[in-house]
Amino acid sequence: MNARIGxxxxxxxxxxxxxxxxxxxxxxxxxxxxxxxxxxxxxxxLWFVGAMSLTIIMVCGLFVGMVLSLQLYHVLSIFGGxxxxxxxxxxxxxxxxxxxxxxxxxxxxxxxxxxxxxxxMRATDQIAAMELMAVDPLAYVVAPRFLAGLIAMPLxxxxxxxxxxxxxxxxxVSWLGIDNGTFWSNMTATxxxxxxxxxxxIWKSLAFGxxxxxxxxxxxxxxxxxxxxxxxxxxxxVVASSIAILALDFVLTAFLM
Amino acid sequence: xxxxxxxxxxxxxxxxxxxAALAYLATQTSSVANRHQGASYTVDAxxxxxxxxxxxxxxxxxxxxxxxxxxxxLEPGKSVADVKLAIDKQYATIPADSVATIFxxxxxxxxxxxxxxxHAKQYVAAGGKLGLTRSSQPLxxxxxxxxxAGGSADAIGGSYEVTxxxxxVGSLSAGSPVKMAGVAIGRVLSVQAEPTKLDAVVTLAIDNxxxxxxxxxxxxxxxxxxxxxxxxxxxxxxxxxxLKNGDEMILTQSAMQLEDLIGKFLVNGxxxxxxxxxxxxxxxxxxx
Numbered sequence: 001m002n003a004r005i006g007x008x009x010x011x012x013x014x015x016x017x018x019x020x021x022x023x024x025x026x027x028x029x030x031x032x033x034x035x036x037x038x039x040x041x042x043x044x045x046l047w048f049v050g051a052m053s054l055t056i057i058m059v060c061g062l063f064v065g066m067v068l069s070l071q072l073y074h075v076l077s078i079f080g081g082x083x084x085x086x087x088x089x090x091x092x093x094x095x096x097x098x099x100x101x102x103x104x105x106x107x108x109x110x111x112x113x114x115x116x117x118x119x120x121m122r123a124t125d126q127i128a129a130m131e132l133m134a135v136d137p138l139a140y141v142v143a144p145r146f147l148a149g150l151i152a153m154p155l156x157x158x159x160x161x162x163x164x165x166x167x168x169x170x171x172x173v174s175w176l177g178i179d180n181g182t183f184w185s186n187m188t189a190t191x192x193x194x195x196x197x198x199x200x201x202i203w204k205s206l207a208f209g210x211x212x213x214x215x216x217x218x219x220x221x222x223x224x225x226x227x228x229x230x231x232x233x234x235x236x237x238v239v240a241s242s243i244a245i246l247a248l249d250f251v252l253t254a255f256l257m
Numbered sequence: 258x259x260x261x262x263x264x265x266x267x268x269x270x271x272x273x274x275x276x277a278a279l280a281y282l283a284t285q286t287s288s289v290a291n292r293h294q295g296a297s298y299t300v301d302a303x304x305x306x307x308x309x310x311x312x313x314x315x316x317x318x319x320x321x322x323x324x325x326x327x328x329x330x331l332e333p334g335k336s337v338a339d340v341k342l343a344i345d346k347q348y349a350t351i352p353a354d355s356v357a358t359i360f361x362x363x364x365x366x367x368x369x370x371x372x373x374x375x376h377a378k379q380y381v382a383a384g385g386k387l388g389l390t391r392s393s394q395p396l397x398x399x400x401x402x403x404x405x406a407g408g409s410a411d412a413i414g415g416s417y418e419v420t421x422x423x424x425x426v427g428s429l430s431a432g433s434p435v436k437m438a439g440v441a442i443g444r445v446l447s448v449q450a451e452p453t454k455l456d457a458v459v460t461l462a463i464d465n466x467x468x469x470x471x472x473x474x475x476x477x478x479x480x481x482x483x484x485x486x487x488x489x490x491x492x493x494x495x496x497x498x499x500l501k502n503g504d505e506m507i508l509t510q511s512a513m514q515l516e517d518l519i520g521k522f523l524v525n526g527x528x529x530x531x532x533x534x535x536x537x538x539x540x541x542x543x544x545x
Contacts, residue, residue: 047264051271090286155275162278165286184286189367191287201282 024218027138028146034136035143042144049110049145050152054159056109057102061160064097065089065167073176082176086183087190089168094191095200095257098161100249103208106153107241111216114145115237118220119230142221146213153209154202161201199256207252212241288313297324297343298383302357307338308368308393310359315369316342323348326370342370342387352377353385359393368393416443416462417502421476421489426457427512429478429487435461436479437491442467445489461489463500471496475508487512 035042068089076082118141121127127137165187172178191197216237223233283289304310307329316324324344332339344351354375361368372387381387426448435443443463451458463470473494480487494508 043268044264046271047268050275051264051267054271054274094282152271155272155278158275158278158282162281165282187286188288193283193287193289197279197283197287202279 020222021214021218024221025214028143028214028217031136031139031143032147035139035147038140038144041140042147045144045148046152049106049114049148050155053106053109053152053156056105057156057160058163060101060105061098061163062167062170064101064160065093065164065169066171068092068097068164069168069171069176073172073178082178083182083186085172085178086168086187089172090165090187090191091196093161093164093168094196095253096249098157098164098201099204099208100245102157102160102205103153103212103245104242106149106156106209107212107216107238107245110149110152111212111237111241112234114149114213114216115220115223115234116230118142118145118217119223119225119233122221122223123225123227123230125225142217145217146210149213149216150206150209153212154205157201157205195257203256204249204252207248208245211244211248215241215244296346298346298349299327300342300344300351300381301384301386302340302342302370302390303332303386304338304340304357304359304390304392305336306392307340308359308361310340310368310370310393314367316344316372317369318348318351318372318374320371323372340370349380351381353379353381353387354389355381355387356389356391357387358391361393415465417465417468417500418446419461419463419500419502419504419506421459421461421506421509422451422454423457423459423476423478423509423511425478425511426459427478427480427487429459429489429512433486434488435463435491436488437467437470437493442491459489461506468499470500472498472500472504472506473508474500474506475510476506477510478512480512 069085072085072088073082076084076088118127121137121141127141130137130140169183173180173183219233219237219240223229310326310329312326312329314326315322316326324342327341327343329341330339331337340357342357351372352375354377356373356375358371358373359368360371375389429445429448431445431447433445434441435445443461446460446462448457448459450456459476461476470491471494473496475492475494477490477492478487479490491506500506
């Protein structure tokens, strides 16, 4: 009996979390017009979550492209189809790896920082101070970070994909000796702008950006104002974002493809 | 202030870099890079079989891309595919008696429309028609003449079982389709080694709808396509009695390996190989 109640509590708890998160999203959306008056703050956050994440995104994109090319070359050579390496690298990066890996890295690099920052702001009473001064923390602290995440994710994902293609080209053409023309022409013959780049890269990364940024600001904003609470909130950001990204990826793929 | 300026510039650079990457992905690595820019005119061509031809497949003359396939539709009331080709305006001097053929690039590549110039003095006009066409002749089909035709599986209602002995079943496994005239009519129930005869005994479940198969029909193990899976093909015989549940099919032809077949051509020359195939009564090569 007790176990049943416990399970119910977990279910109602997580449902409640999702519901609160949704309401929080509505609140953020409502304050976005006001927060645009603090556009400078949004730009600063964009610098912090976007531009500062470029290094890790670029390095990871390069290596993902390189390892993909290396693996595919060896598998495809069994069938004598190494000419398709470029195509498969491009398709798999655009449709899945680009958005998903970028979002996971983004959650780890930027999401945790957002959660910790907002959580510490609450723990050190900065948010309470803002409320005292009649500054809406949602408009001044939360909304700019959410917007910055939303804008930064697609841009980061494009950079990731471009570097991935570059890495794949580097290994496939320069190292393993696939013909340069074959690599590009097979890729351009198969990759479709709408299906692969707009649906794959842009929509997916926009959705992932919104989800990661929302989870990060929500966890930070609702973190218990203790050092332990902030630590848990940061962990929860990564766990919840990762699950949400992979689950959403399946749903989006089913709808968009 | 300078601190503020540095991140503003950095953010701007980041946004520009992001959009530059997007533009690069969209224009350099996608089909946009192949899309012809200039004006084009449309020419009709009708094919009996377009194989795997898709819209936006290239149209080539002497291997050079001159346009793309605009649309593919079934000609109303006829089993003929009506293919509209959008050809760049700069290639407006295609003789009216040119031949449009569907080719495959490479062994497993995509299909495209190739145009071979004719000798007519008039050129084909916009909205005109290329009267001479040659349909897709996929490698699979040519090999299929040796291996049997392809086809897709069918829903199975009740079925009856017959057995057949093969000296070699290749990679045939339980669940493989049983086909007649290329249409799936049943499934392979089991493949087992026969302990006394030292060959393979295959049990076939054939759909009850197909109960008019003569009992002297032959069963053969074929491969669909070049690297496809194997299936059992039934070639009808002429006996007045029909196959019943529990019967055994006496005439069988074992799996022929592609390696063997190619080896025959390479070693004996194509003439000998073909003659040998035609001589064996159960090979489909004898049909054509």
